[in-house]
Amino acid sequence: MEETAREDAARPTGPLAGIRVIDLTSVVFGPYATQIMADMGAEVIKIEPPAGDNTRWITTGPVPGMGGIYVNVNRGKKSVMLDLRQEADKAALERLIATADVFIHSMRGSAIAKLGFDYPAVRAIRPDIIYTNCYGYSRRGPEADKPAYDDTIQAECGIPYVQGLMNGEPGFVATIMADKVAGLHALYATMMALFHRERTGGRGKGEGQEVEVTMFEAMTSFMLVEHANGAMFDPPTTPAHYHRAVEKNRRPYRTRDGYVAALVYNDKHWAAFIDAVRPAWASAEFDSLEKRARQIGRVYGLLGETFLERTTDEWIALLGELHIPCARLRTTDELFANEHLATIGFFETVDSDQGPVTFPGVPTWFSATPGHVAGPAPLLGADTEAVLAGLTDDAPAMAGARAATK
Structure with missing residues (x-):
């Protein structure tokens, strides 16, 4: 029994x-x-x-x-x-x-x-x-x-x-x-x-x-942890929020047929993305993390325009090959059938x-x-x-x- x-x-x-x-x-x-x-x-x-x-x-x-x-x-x-x-x-x-x-x-x-x-x-x-x-x-x-x-x-x-x-x-x-x-x-x-x-x-x-x-x-x-930011210093150097986290363009990117979450963030990821995709807006003004951080809203907006050019499957395949963090948008119901979770x-x-x-x-x-x-x-x-x-x-x-x- x-x-x-x-x-x-x-x-x-x-x-x-x-x-x-x-x-x-x-x-x-x-x-x-x-x-x-x-x-x-x-x-x-x-x-x-x-x-x-x-x-x-x-x-x-x-x-x-x-x-x-x-x-x-x-x-x-x-x-x-x-x-x-x-x-x-x-x-x-x-x-x-x-x-x-x-x-x-x-x-x-x-x-x-x-x-x-x-x-x-x-x-x-x-x-x-x-x-x-x-x-x-x-x-x-x-x-x-x-x-x-x-x-x-x-x-x-x-x-x-x-x-x-x-x-x-x-x-x-x-x-x-x-x-x-x-x-x-x-x-x-x-x-x-x-x-x-x-x-x-x-x-x-x-x-x-x-x-x-x-x-x-x-x-x-x-x-x-992140939102204290420059408010921790005397005198404060920024308001108490982390600007990247609250940027209005920080959201899943719309693709040709759906959405994808991706973070083209550090310099290695950025260089790989630009080399593979070759967007018309690419220039030296975005070629370092420090430069991108100062204008993160604009960066997110330009990436958003670019992600509209391909399907979700195409982006997942490309970004996977480039080892750039990315994910499909899933519902909470889908977690119960997730392949990774099922495997472990x-x-x-x-x-x-x-x-x-x-x-x-x-x-x-x-x-x-x-x-x-x-x-x-x-x-x-x-x-x-x-x-x-x-x-x-x-x-x-x-x-x-x-x-x-x-």
Whole structure:
């Protein structure tokens, strides 16, 4: 008999095998971070209120409460349903914390403290815990406890502004970038804290700590990698944006029968392109990267006129021969049939109670401890009984230690 995906997930092989994560996050920011932990072998126990994570309901799926976004970012986790307004359920969470390596939440600071699970309270139960806060804004600033979502954080960190420089009208990018970028920050920050614990003695002996990851600060750092530009200097040498990135002609080139993305950028690529295509406008005024950078809008415009002269297939063939970066424009649906991704086995299909589910797989590779899609997403509360019944014998005693400190 074939093993089920959940049985497969019970024997993780990734670099985080043996790490237990208590996950009180919702929507995408926190769940994306813990989804990667699960794929890398961690046991992720998702604590959900009786109504469940809101993300269960915002997109469609084969059954109610199993929308596509929820299923993707909560794959391989265990769902434990607890009403933390009830003392018995709070005691159950305390017993779980006593067995954990990581506690991660995305509630506002005042809310998690009111429930009795801020860092001092959790540390009293498990002194070596890694405690990760996922906030909208840092608690150290005036916006502490201000609610935040992807759209508002995109606005705060300047994404609609730079989109407006390019398109003439402010706009969001068509992906929930702030949630996902912040989720990656939460992941690496938690892993760094775990690494420090290992260096200082490991589980039970090493130094735990509190970690704070915020959407606004993470996205500001992300945006200013290139857009800080000359504004970093005193006095500033340019406004705070990277001119090439916001140039209105920076877009896929229209061809005779479609579109192609291409970057004829460095001097080697430029010389090869000019030699092969021989456009009438070619001249010494464009023969160095520095010269082209100073008039990048004009360069893009001239290239745009030239790309109209051939078909997409012709450009793909020519630019491929010249080793100039290029790509066809693909839809997101086409990714599921992409030859490269199929060859490397990127997508993984697992069985679930709702039938087979094909997930985008693990984008990183380890020679000794490979990760994999940890399994299907759980139905609400599906693992409550099994997880709570499996608590170690010393968990109640450790939880009791917290009561003694009050």
